[in-house]
Amino acid sequence: MTRVAVVGAGMSRFGTRPETLRALFREAFDECLATVDKGVAVEDIGEAYVGSVGFGGLQLGNLSALLAHEIGAAGVPARRVENACASSGFAFRDAVAAVRSGACDLALAAGVEKMNDVSGLHQRYWLGVSGETEWERLAGLTFPGVYALLAQRHMIEYGTTREDLAAVAVKNHANGAKNPKAQFQREITPQQALAAPMVADPLGLFDCCSTTDGAACVLVAGEDLARRLTDAPVWVAGAGAASDRLAAHERPSLTRLDATERAARVAYAQAGVGPQDVDVAEVHDCFTIAEILAVEDLGFVPKGEGGPWTAEGRSRIGGDVAVNPSGGLKAKGHPLGATGAGQIRELFLQIRGEAGPRQAADAEVALAHNVGGSGATCAVHVLTKEVPA
């Protein structure tokens, strides 16, 4: 099978951005191009995969062609990949498959979202539809509500505390404070997190990710081209993905996401590594409980121990695994369709040792974990510094 590497990656600053969807995409793409050490021509892009959920307040259809045109790649085969908040995790997956398939040597995986300049009602609607409709959304159960249920159950089964949840937020804000692209570049204290207004018990304001505008772009290439484009390719060693039932009540357990477990199993097996080998990970912390589930389901820590493990600082930069050094969805921000590609961009920097003050030491094996809905879709990728076997 053709080996595939990430050869460039960029993102816009995440946050409240008054610029247009196109401008944000352009900002991410320009940075992505600039990171390709030896230069690359836009014309060499053979396929484009664009993740987006709301495509600009549901206003800009045929988005993939629109954005291909915007970056000077009109003509390239392009499509939108939509899988709720896992959209660009799957866009990345499909871009990797395109290169492996021989369809092209160089593919663009990207994501973009504008969330702040659509009306609240509209936004709640198109955010909400990514959840299960019949049993959850139409009954009034929003995403904070669903994740609150998972958190409550985790507390009952494993004794996880609100302080454990707060530890996730505190860590990720500390990391975000070191990320000039993050939406929230400030630290918070456990007391602030615990005293914040309640959103859906036990999840307070700081247990929830934010409303974010942003874009991220990644270029993947086949081995031969990758070696011509850069001296520091970041290899895609494993690519796993899975789906699951949408409704929480139809799943066997509320304290794990089966899609994460399945996707991780495939990604680890392909890469020939295990969770103990992972140095740095970007996981889908749409809510603090989601990071605790993730570090357990990905095997970093046994089921039920994610809370204390986090509270002990084991997932800080410098800990056992640096989890969400970018600040994660919590502090970096969560522009739905851009999140998966943004995770890859962070790990690209980490593996290359270019993450500055938030660099994880000796980052050689990295993992990206992108979830759609409350676990209905999931993509997991293992990236490595060493060439895969």
Place this chain on the structure above:
Amino acid sequence: MTRVAVVGAGMSRFGTRPETLRALFREAFDECLATVDKGVAVEDIGEAYVGSVGFGGLQLGNLSALLAHEIGAAGVPARRVENACASSGFAFRDAVAAVRSGACDLALAAGVEKMNDVSGLHQRYWLGVSGETEWERLAGLTFPGVYALLAQRHMIEYGTTREDLAAVAVKNHANGAKNPKAQFQREITPQQALAAPMVADPLGLFDCCSTTDGAACVLVAGEDLARRLTDAPVWVAGAGAASDRLAAHERPSLTRLDATERAARVAYAQAGVGPQDVDVAEVHDCFTIAEILAVEDLGFVPKGEGGPWTAEGRSRIGGDVAVNPSGGLKAKGHPLGATGAGQIRELFLQIRGEAGPRQAADAEVALAHNVGGSGATCAVHVLTKEVPA
């Protein structure tokens, strides 16, 4: 490169269908499974690609996981592919790439749309957004309007007549009358077409495709598996795709779709065939002028001669190339996201000689042509009876 074949294909009846989105998808999938001669297990599906534009009146998010669950494939990596009316043409493209990449041996490419049970306003909105927004949609130019401009220009440059346009509708209705899955199973006369109410001059009611509910599913497999699953695999010999500028005024010509030309060039080259070799084609006749542009841009006939060529009956079943033997978007119906997969299903039957009263004689080379917007995205596939070189 791994050879890939279509091993099964099914569709729901297209039309005004009161059933749920899930039920329509199930209907298509069940037929698809039943067409796999030697049987196949749902569990063997390794990836799923679901094309849909409006996912049930924009109500059922995380659609790919929802539908994977519906067909008993919960867990399978699934994603929605959205490229306006070319959504499932690209879903098929990406499913083929998945198999070629080694990600799986068996992939599902599908599409589904419910259009009749959403409000008119809502429908016009989510149909309209697939067009160019800044210069066309917000100025009031709907899709009939855009295609009317293309038709007007074709008339000016090449002398194409309303009678030529009507010949497309008459032919496709005659074909649809032989298709028990078509939305309109009745013939029309040229007089009826010409006397119908004007929608956007020169396009009358019968120059426009309809509002349709429906679903279509296709299974593609790698060569070894394909040979175990069926004695009559339909080979994917060529897969081309392209994008283009969304706005008609930004393109060099109004009388051709560059995306069609580019996509066809790649597909023909991969398949080692030319337009003269094509026996049967399903082309994207969202409007009658679109079929005329398609038969020219695909090279069946020189530019400008598509109208008279059609009026002379050269694209009838039994003519030079049987174009839209299914009835096309015009008579079979156009459930946006399901159209591309529905085209593949028709050609699967044609290549296997199973198309009954609408069978094209000696169909050995077939072409599917699926367009998004007014040509901003396009996927072209060449399917063959003979194993590709």
